[in-house]
Amino acid sequence: MRRKMQFDYGRAMTNGQDERKERLAQALRDNLRRRKAQSRESRDAENPRRPDDAKG
Secondary structure (H helix, E strand, C coil): CCCCCCCCHHHHCCHHHHHHHHHHHHHHHHHHHHHHHHHHHHHHHHCCCCHHHCCC
16 A cells, blocks of 8 residues: 655745745845836836926
């Protein structure tokens, strides 16, 4: 009879894996900020604001 192997992934996480996970999460956040900024820049370059378009 074969046994299924069960893993306790929560317990298997080491400190190094936690650090890697945090670095990857930070890299994703940084990438998202950079992509949003690039999108805003390209949108603003295509549609420059005129003084009469300003709100206020």
